[in-house]
Amino acid sequence: MDFFNEINIIRRRITHRVTKNISNSSDNNFPSIDNREDIKKILICRPNHRLGNQLLMTPLVQEVINTFPNSKIDLFVKGNLSTIIYKNYPNIDKIIQLPKKPFKNLIQYLFTWLSIRKKRYDIVINVDKDSSSGRLSTKFANSAYRIFDDENEYFNLKYKDYKHLAKHPVYSLRIFLSTIGVANVKKVIPSLDLKLNSEEIAEGKKILNQLIVNKEQKTICLFTYATGNKCYSELWWMELLEKLKKEFENFNIIEVLPVENVSQIAFKAPTFYSNDIRQMGSLIANTAIFISADSGIMHLASSVQTPTVGLFSVTDLDKYQPYNKNSLGLNTNILSTNEIVKKIDAIIRK
Structure with missing residues (x-):
């Protein structure tokens, strides 16, 4: 120090x-x-x-x-x-x-x-x-x-x-x-919102199409890194990846990388990294679902209105879980990878 x-x-x-x-x-x-x-x-x-x-x-x-x-x-x-x-x-x-x-x-x-x-x-x-x-x-x-x-x-x-x-x-x-006399707002609390414009979303679609082979299929996006003890092991992620491939065989799977260039699935999916968070968000906005441990990128996915599954094992789920429509946080201390896949399937079916 x-x-x-x-x-x-x-x-x-x-x-x-x-x-x-x-x-x-x-x-x-x-x-x-x-x-x-x-x-x-x-x-x-x-x-x-x-x-x-x-x-x-x-x-x-x-x-x-x-x-x-x-x-x-x-x-x-x-x-x-x-x-x-x-x-x-x-x-x-x-x-x-x-x-x-x-x-x-x-x-x-x-x-x-x-x-x-x-x-x-x-x-x-x-x-x-x-x-x-x-x-x-x-x-x-x-x-x-x-x-x-x-x-x-x-x-x-x-x-x-x-x-x-x-x-x-x-x-x-x-x-x-x-x-102080200002009437209470009864509306639902606004979601996180990066407010991407149409040009940014179109650019994200272009980037995604360069990563995937089957452009007619929907895409699952992973972010497998997290800081400290929030990070799941490579063994855990590899088990989840195999089950995702089996359950969603008609989906593309890609991985967004951190600045550290670390992949907990050994780079077994097409990868993308950008130091421009709006560009990264525009890519995620074009995917069907985003899966990640608790991290800033998890909140980025929420902010572009992509259904987001946050994986929690140490941090407070009630304080930090992803917040937007069809998103949720999962406690992996009590859920198996099979149960996690079922939760993901329920979101995709919506």
Whole structure:
């Protein structure tokens, strides 16, 4: 571990201690909003650079746009992924990017923080209740209304999906707005959405056709890699692959590769890799189903509306499972590969 990583660990510990008691409970006398048209400038805070976490924010952004269609939204994030993810989103005014390594870019880091203090916002929203930087930036920003994404026991009991990281901040927004006179939205929470345009989807179809032989058949897409103990063994994946081939003999099977160029099925299917997440998403959008362990690419598949099967053995399925129509998370600690194939078959038949 290098010096900067050690400093970063210390920084996270300090910010966690400082921010753990920051919440709306200390500032709960907000005036009512008589006209939602008065809300013009909104800041959404998610200072994290990981692909999955940035994509899990897209339902909240859509909810904000649906609720305040005339507003302009700034995103307070880390790294440049949000610039790519929100390329086709309306209402996004500015993406404020913290450097990934703050202590190597200290001046830029400090000026970025100061920028959210300098601008006046109508509402600032923290996306993740467990993010120290998110809570701190929500408190630090210059705003009339602040939403810290606090836990709500009533909603936790009322909604079985309240715990999900894509849905929890949307519920928190709805709870908060109801307390200041903005009518609750009764619609289904928006799905993750990369908002690919027709040209991007057509490009993905072209890439897929270069990988497969039978272009009339539907395609199953695999992503066999994951970080740490989320990664399944080659033996496990090979067993699943053979069963998929047997059960879906009239389907193509392809594999999307990680930057590490690792295949847990020993490259036994046509492969594709791109460092352009929109291009990778456009390919996945043209497949019938996507199968992956818990990973950022799993959420990418959800965000292009492809039915997605997430495989979970260590992380919390209720918080991280893929979220869109016909997608689901499976606990592989209690399901055999035969049972997993049956679940996949049920989705494909839909």
